[in-house]
Amino acid sequence: MSEFRFEGRVVQAEDGETVLEALLRSDIDVAHGCKAGACQSCVLRTPSPPTSAQAGLDETLVEAGAFLSCLAKAGDVSEVDRLDPDAVPRYPATVRASRRLSSDVLLIQLEAEGFSASPGRFVRLVHPSGVLRPYSLATPAWDSSSSIHLHVRLIPNGRMSFLLERIRVGQALEVVGPFGKCRYRSETRSEPILMVGSGTGLAPLYGIATDALHQGHLGPIELHHGAATGDRLYFRQELADLERRFPNFRYRPYADSAPHNTDAIGSPLDGALALHPKLDGFKVYTCGHPDLVRMAKRKCFLAGANLKDIAADAFEDAGKS
């Protein structure tokens, strides 16, 4: 026999029972499915969960102490709670700068004391009026960790767009997070990295590229970025600077129409796959419009990339390529 507390209530467990079994036997209603660690519906939280019960969980959940109650033995836990969706860090942030990157993209730079996250993950930006939106971290890796760069796509009649277009330096906002697992991760530093994105999907890709380069990644890094028209392909100068500083970094722009002189016409995904029909051993990052990201995940996987080596973030408002 052992016991643990669930939301403050003492639960008795029999020898060898899992946390989930003990809860269900005690008539405590907990969401569950396969009871074998596959479906992830029985996620709960405990201060120091057994890592064997965290297999396959999202990084943010792992950091929040989440574990699969069907895999953890009751004897290995003492305090268990349901996962509080609000149990994520919040930081007061101040606007330091803001400038247009293109007709529909705004760069916002914030300072948030105590904040730290890998570029490419995302935060929720909260305006004092209560309006909030998720944005990916485009912060260059060499900036201080409390600095936050966001690429904001301005959407006609969008509430947050309206507010951020008029934002002043010094304005107080709130940042919640970070979330997501789209970030630089490399075991050997020598594997090739392929990045495919559209619109403001460039934000996390740029952040991740700087992180990889800053950490001394040795393999080639290719960033294929698409937008509807050539003048919406923003950040050209910054990406050209990156190419100059790091010989293993390549930027390839694509426009659906009205390309500028060196832009390819068409989809960044098709362009990337034409250059690299075989992706065995590649790390793939794909961010931007959901249709592009869905296709990119599938096609890159079929081209040989391992599923665990494909990191993706889709956002409805990224802008089509």
Place this chain on the structure above:
Amino acid sequence: MATLFEQLGGTGAVDAAVDKFYRRVLADERIAHFFDGVDMERQAIKQKAFLTMAFGGPNNYTFLDMKKGHAHLVERGLDDTHFDAVVENLGATLAEMGVHEDLIGQVAAVAETTREAVLGRI
């Protein structure tokens, strides 16, 4: 006497097989359309659970789970030919991994036990 799961290499073999198997399934025009629009990470977790079961490993899936889990696909026309295609891809994956024919046969036999449930006939 080692179990089928042990002979295949246990969870390591499942991990090694998941991407290969899922890639074959997605590339197979007979069945790929059933996977349109599904979340690939979630699907890979399900593939892993399926492979663990087919490899004779620990699992708690019941016939009822399998019936429920595939009911929406049966509505879309999932039938014996599709089930056969999946088993064929499973065999090809194991062959690619260098698994002996005898063991492949045993895995196919385990997968076969789920046919009636998956196709909603029990």
